Amino acid sequence: MEHTELMELIERSALEAGDRELLATAFNTAREGAAEASAQAQVTARRLEDETKAGVARYRELLIAANPDLPADFIQGESYAEIDERLAAIRSAAESVEKRLSAASGVDPAVGLARSAPAYAALTGEAKIAAALASRRR
Numbered sequence: 653m654e655h656t657e658l659m660e661l662i663e664r665s666a667l668e669a670g671d672r673e674l675l676a677t678a679f680n681t682a683r684e685g686a687a688e689a690s691a692q693a694q695v696t697a698r699r700l701e702d703e704t705k706a707g708v709a710r711y712r713e714l715l716i717a718a719n720p721d722l723p724a725d726f727i728q729g730e731s732y733a734e735i736d737e738r739l740a741a742i743r744s745a746a747e748s749v750e751k752r753l754s755a756a757s758g759v760d761p762a763v764g765l766a767r768s769a770p771a772y773a774a775l776t777g778e779a780k781i782a783a784a785l786a787s788r789r790r
Contacts, residue, residue: 656682708732715739722746 662678712735716724719739726742729735775783 705730708735711735 659678659682708729708731711732712727712729715735716722716727719727722739722742727735727739729738
C-alpha cells in the first residue's frame with residue numbers, strides 16, 4: 653500500500669470515528685514525509701548537477717587534447733551541446749582563415765608548400781635576387 657493510500661485510509665477512519673487528533677497526526681506525518689522527500693530530491697539534484705559539471709569539464713579537456721591546433725580558450729561551454737557548438741564554430745573559422753591565407757600567399761597551409769613556382773622569368777635581375785633572398789628567410 654502506498655503512502656498516500658495509507659494516509660487516505662487513516663483520514664477516512666479518523667473522520668468516521670470523529671477523531672480529530674488522529675486526523676491531525678496523519679496530516680503531520682504526511683507533511684513530514686513530503687518535506688523529507690523534497691530534501692532528498694534537492695540533495696540528489698545537487699549531486700547530479702555537480703556530476704554533470706565534472707563530466708562537461710572532462711569532455712572539454714578531452715576535446716582540447718584531441719584538437720591541439722585549435723585555441724583552448726575558445727573551447728568553452730557549460731553543457732555538452734554548448735561545447736560542441738563552439739567547437740564547430742571554431743573549426744569553421746579556422747578553415748576559413750586557412751583558405752584565405754592559402755589564397756593570399758599561394759601556400760597550402762596543410763603542407764606548407766607553394767602551389768606553384770614563382771614566375772622568375774618575368775622579373776628583373778634585382779627582383780630575382782630579392783625573391784631568392786626572401787625565400788631563404790622563410
